[in-house]
Amino acid sequence: MQSTRTMEILVGAFMAAGLVALFFLAMRVSNLSAASAGPGYSLTARFDNIGSLKVRAPVSMAGVRLGRVDAIDFDQDSYQASVTLRIDAAYDQIPADTFANIYTAGLLGEQYVALDPGGSPDYLRDGDQIEHTQSALVLERMIGQFLFNKAQEDTE
Amino acid sequence: MLSDPLTRLGRSGIGAIAGLGRAHLLLASILGGLLEALVRPRLVLAQLFNVGVLSTLIIAVSGLFVGMVLGLQGYYVLAQFGASESLGIMVSASLVRELGPVVTALLVAGRAGSALTAEIGLMKTTEQLSALEMMAVDPVRRILAPRFLAGVIAMPLLAALFSALGVLGGWFVGVGLLGVDDGAFWSQMQAKVDFRDDVVNGVIKSLVFGVVVTWIALFQGYDTKPTAAGVSRATTRSVVHSALAVLGLDFILTALMFGD
Structure with a gap:
């Protein structure tokens, strides 16, 4: 014992x-x-098509993670996706005319939001909306476009 | 007679339902005695030693080897897709989400649950529980409640130990032996394993398993037939029922937590 x-x-x-x-x-x-459960601020961006973007996906600029996707909603008036981005408080100098794209990490990786900085002297603040956005690339649409162009070339 | 099998079926059905009822009544009175167990931490401490400390070795060794096997097998599959850097995600996610809580619960059911059943069963057979009652000591509060509390406390800690050592085992095989990049191993793991979704859900799972395994072990001991054969049967049943309950509950919990 x-x-x-x-x-x-x-x-x-x-x-x-x-x-x-x-x-x-x-x-x-x-x-x-x-x-980044700490302090931060929210931005919104509207996309025509978000592909398979998920909540909590990273938001990055120049490949550095600045925040994450906080919420994804559907706007019934414009038929667009409204994506709320949560940016860490440390990154408070994002130009107002920044461009938001949805890219894919790797060939089969997950999708994320990439910000390309604009040249405006004004900075985005809490609740602001990113005006310039580019939708996710949808593979079927790209292939369709490619085939369409190809067919046009052949007829010429 | 024609009605004989029917009678037996009915009897076993009624017996099973009555047993379920007794088990829930026992659980209710154990929960009622928990506060008293908290007031006497010394009793809980002794049981934590039995359930927790004495299970540490088997949990640690199993965790290490399960992680190492995951590392080997995962590397074999992932290398075919040129994604061997994702080994960290595979090892840690499967350990934290599933294998940690489930295998720990199975091991604890075999290692500590069977011991609990045999101990309580023997106490009943040798009429120690009746003796306690004659001295106006409630055996449920004095004997069962501290054991229950200890089981519920020990299970998540053991599962965390299992998962942590498993990740280290996978790291040892992947990075140490198979040449996966050290930085990619950890950074991909951290990028994909979520604290709330994976780690906390794993802890919740093992808490549930702790309750269920200890409850079954205590009930089987308390409900045993007071004979040598009865104790032996109760011990077997304790392990079998615990294993089935853990595996079945794991499916339900996984469907609730991760099936969105």
Whole structure:
């Protein structure tokens, strides 16, 4: 029979090990350390077609992640997708005429929002809307266009 | 007679439902005794030692090896698509979401659940529980509630230990032996494994499994026939029922959590 003290120490060590493992999973394995739950501001952008963009997809400029997609809604008046972007508070100098594109990471990767900076001296603030957007590339539409052009060339 | 099999079927059906009812009554009275168990942390501590500390070795070794096997097998498949850098995602997501909670629950059911059933069953067989009752000590509050609490506390910690060591095992095989890039292994993992969706859901799963496995083990012990054969049967049933309940619940929980 173990003495009470040894048992207490071992139980303490067990619980500490379990909590350390949980901490490891949170900080090292998952994205908690990188998650921007901190302060930030919201921008909206309207796209004709968002492809398969998902909530929480990254928002990046020059390949650096500035924030993430917060919400995706459908606007019944303009039949467009209204995408809410959550940008980290540290990046508060995004020009007002910035261009928002939906790109795909890799050939089969997930889609993300890429911002191309404009030249305006004014900066986007909380609640502003990004005016210039480009929709996601839909593969079927591209192939259709390609075939259409090809057919036109052949008839000429 | 013609009605004989029908009678037996009916009897076993009624028996199963009555057992389910007794199990829920027991759970209700255990939950009622939880506050008292919290007031006597020493009793819970002793059980944490039995359920948690003594299970650490098997959990740690299993986690390490499961992670290493995942690393080997995952690398084999992913390398065919030229995506061996995604090994980190594969290993960690499958461990944190599924294998960690489920395998830990199965191991705890075999390692600690069976011991709990045998202990309680023997206490009942040797009439120690009746003796406690004669001294006006409620055995549910004194014996069962601390064990229940310890099981529920220990399960998520053990599952986290399992997953963490599994990730390290996968890292050891992938990065150390097979030459996957160290930076890509961790960064892809962190980019794809979500804290709320994956880690927290895994912890919720193992909490549920902790409740179910401990509950089944305690009930089977408490409900055992007070004979040697009865205890042995209860111990077997405890492990089998726990395993079935864990696997079935895992499907339901996964469908609720990840099926959007």
